Amino acid sequence: MSQNNQVRKQSSSKFHSGFGALVLFIYLLSSNLLLAEEDFLDPSCVPVSFSSMGTERLRDSAFPDEISISLSRSKSKKWRVNLFKAFVHRSANIAPEYKKKFKAKINWIDENKKCSDTAKIRITGDWKDHIAQNSSGNFYSSLAVNLKDENINNVVKFKLLLPETRNADNEILSTIIFREFDFIAPETRFINVKMEDSEDLYLYQEVPAKEMIEAFLQRESIMVEGDDRRIWDMVPFQDSNATVDGEWIESKSFALPENGSWADNPISRSITLDALTLINKLFFNYLIDGHRQELITIEALKASNQLIERESLFFLLSKLMSGSHGLLPINRKFYYDPLYQKLVPIYYDGDIEIDKALSTSAENFASSLPAHYFPTQDIQNAINNFSNSAFLDVVFDKYKKRGGNFPRSKIENAFNHYVDILTVMQNNASPENEFEKDGFSAEINLVEYLSDRTKGTFEFTGFDISKNQYSHCKISLSNSNLNTQCSHLQGKDISEVFKKPTSEDGEAIPSIGNFSISSDGNLILDNGIRNIAYTSDIETSMELNVPAGQTHFLSFSGEQTPLPLEINIVSEEENGQVGRVVVTGDVPDGATFNFEGQSTIIPTEIRYNRSLVTGCLSFFDGELSNLNVHVNNAACEDGVNLVRVNGTVNLLDIKNIGADAIDSDYSDLTFKNVIVSSAHNDCIDLSSGTYRIESFVAERCQDKAISVGEEANAYFNLVDIKNSQLGAVAKDGGYLNVSDGTIDTYGNCFESYRKKQEYNGGAVITSQALLNSCGLKIFAQKGSTIEAY
Template structure:
């Protein structure tokens, strides 16, 4: 048996990590990913008197809603108590919620409220921004189980669980729910991208109007404007998607009665993702999430489609939607012949067992109580699914057609005039070196900086006045589509830039790809590949300075020259030479096994794999401007790895990944193997030559913690780096 020791005795130097926890986070990787490990969350607001007065002002305010000006930030200290230790973080808290059901009293008249929490350091289950909600505002157990069901079905759904809390000495049970941010996307195996939601600014607390009186003027907005501001690619992707979503909201706003207050079509009708989302929430009696002002969206640049993000369903899993409402939704929301694809999933024992286990981990009631609630909820959901599907099957008419025309914009402008709402409506004219040119309704041109347009799309506001960006007649997504070639093959499709050369030999099962320019790319999407060899040859031209990307991805969202998305591999060989992209090969949300990945002369990263589960027999990289092998958010098994001339790291493992490698040979790199951010790396045998830092284990990002790195046999004369939250283990030589 190998005798292992902690490598910190061999460290040349160590990097200090945040000492917010009284334990080493790398020792509890699985526990820190399980809500059941949390015993209590304590929130202490030092300025308790001001915090209490703020509560009273909200309570006695005359409006039905919580006045926005009373949602003030307070400095706080948040302490998370686990069964194995505790962590304390500086934070900010403020009142959560639109309505006054988010303020209440418990026994003894002690004040209780829903809170928005933003941690300045550290995280709770990877979340740095989250809500602590009064359980009754979300139907308590229904919200927890509903979010589990939605996530198990593959929809983006926030981490939600019951937790015991103590806020300034007041103890209560609350619901923890993470905010819609990058961390939520990555938890749901999505790459960071544009997020949107319905704009609620006109719906309540708008001076001179009753609640919802201006719903016919309420459109959408960008939720993550910081991502928009990151660079030109982010801006083009966001604006392309925003144009499509604004079109859908314009249609809804001028057809509210016909859309039955709930029906909206963000994608073209060829995609059924929103039909499936609607039906799932319909069956779970969570129609509240389907109101357009409650809806949240993620735009997936790999598919060029919006995805729904579950939020605030007010789900009631033990009751069904009333028959009268059900008939109206069925007639208007679903096409004739629609089939709910998850009908059998809800009947599957594996789905039930997994969902029950996830539910038990997220509630503080006994397992017996959880099982009773779960069984009744699943039974009623299955009854609703069968009932609604039968009604759809009997229907012969679909009455809700999606129509977009200039007349809808005219109708909107007419209503705006009737209401007397002062709002400047603009359309995007062109992108300039300094920002954007826009046109108002009179055709007058104005210039906006990137920061100014960010305010318009995120807050519908500019210079203390209301501004709204109207959609273009032809969306940028459609323009981008015209610049891409699409081939339907292998059960999915292959998309590539127009100039790229692609040759397929069906007999030899070989695909040869040739760049003509350094901007060319190809994407294999939703395909199954068995016994194929794919070779990519770059243009062998260095990137001109005017073509250098300000971001890692292009305007199509691709980081790689050769990209794979939701691909199933079986005995596949991949090679790339002279890839002039951020990644020569990028694999996302894929699974299976590859015989070989061979990369020669990569411009930046040679191989980048995200949110995947793959086995690779041989990895060979010769020359990379940055990392030779970079993975995140998945499970990876490597047999033989040979790397040389890596500009930075040989192997980089991050964001809750698990990587196992059998044999690793590395020549010439700044750093050998890096395990970061809740990742765990195990290597059987490694030989490093000309490597400055042999091994590194670190926490790099706030939303994660330390990492583990185990090498059973290592030959390396370089240094070792680890922080106080991480662990490096190696054989004693």
């Protein structure tokens, strides 16, 4: 029997009732316990409480002030020896062989409770400024930490950096500023760390990973980054007397997946290839244009916005804060959004100096940032924020809570100077003869490319769309003739494309994404034909037939569509593919969507498509007002999927669904009437948002009738659940309140537990009468709670 099931069989439930007799009731509860089949993790250190439930990650109030790291006696000695060897090694950088992982124990205090976990730690950082000696003579270093079972404020992987390696206070402040502009940036703060009989101040910074992406209301997807392996493998870092051709290094350094393990099935691999194709198109253009500074130059900013979400604003903020280091190709990181087929910038390691701009007059600084290269809304957006005292209040408050030392006046002076610079930019006339790049070439002439970089060959991996196969190619130039050798990758060798590929000699080579090589010697980067259709001119009454395998986007641009709006959708199905519809933008008041599928049989375990769409009918990024939805027969992971939408839903009438009937993420919604009949999984699954459901009727839910998780808050006024496996479940920081109704299930009426490492347990509150009516069939894992009133 697993440890989890052993825990579940114990009387570990936490149950509170205003009627008293707690001890007796727990005994009765244990004897009536019905076990669900779903696996769950051991309880987290910190039990959930109603005060800790919420849609925001409570990083400001609950973050520990100190972390203690200890190793066993034998590991401690090996750690010290390894650290010393790394420091005295002849190389200027920290050699890879000293970045081995050590098993350690991590201790911290969370909400006045002592917590501990096993972790893997290692030295992190490129240069040896990441290793130092304290006043006691002990060596210490920047650390990468990976917790085994627990999380610290929803984070599992993080780094503890020597503050001077990231410009200390500047890094904390800059991450806050980027986050307040709605850019992805890692949580960063000062923290005391005790290790090996010494105590030192570190910068805590989360690692770009699933938890960080989801905190910014994005689904887990591939992230890509500049590949710096060739730089650190070069001879000069091993021998200070050697020299190297920097242009040659750059000509072979492109981008690679940050989280390549995510690409573990054919669809996620296709998404990863799409991302690599976009980013490496930018890298090729960077090299061809002869740039030696930012990956995206100022002349190309407007064009880059077509491929990178708000790149021009990201560039502008980085420049204002003197963070050009973070714009260099090898330092860039991006999240790929498959829905909109765009890269999203991630701020990381900008080496920012927040007030460096003060040493240059606004006029001189603005002269390096000609306004016509930026969309006007970017400049105005930055002015609006930096000139707003409320914005300064928010930034300074968050900065102080993270241990920042700068006085408010220093930040205010920097913001005022930014506004001066931006105002000069705004007022300057735009030169008419300035060069402005209007796009990025998708074709690279390999003869010209290799002629300019005559050392070595061009070797890479990717997916050859002309041959429909993964390939490892080696291209060389001899007397102006191309010699192309490509081998077909199969089986386990395919994984090479999504990790960190190397040549036979062990040299780093890129994964360039989707490509083909034309007969005239051009390398073409292209994601090929996508089975996607778009409709933006939406009529009052609309009949829509969606072919199997197609994703059809209905986009509301904000212009008023005549009322009443009714859209009838027929989804075709063939060879395991179904037609899907994605609705984006603000949907007109009272709109009705009718979706008719062909079956409920989902033929594959991969529950999303190349756009990362899980629903047969999905609503993304908009306002809903009295929406009406009818769905019958849906062979998708979700019958209806609602993502990043707010407003009111009048009716969801969902029948015969192959998995979850309704799934909502990152939303704030009020549902007036929800009716579900027959779902092969959950009838409603609510995550990361706030939800109010006035009336919920569900029958024949083969898993959970109600599932609330990932720190969602859900309030059900009246429920009528029958002939279902489980009733209402709160997990992973989810808070569920059920006021009244009836629940008739084969299994437990209520459950609360922990399933994912990055979250704690769940919390349920309901009426004593509702609990009694379902025969007290409940389960609350230790650290989770079910309470009655």
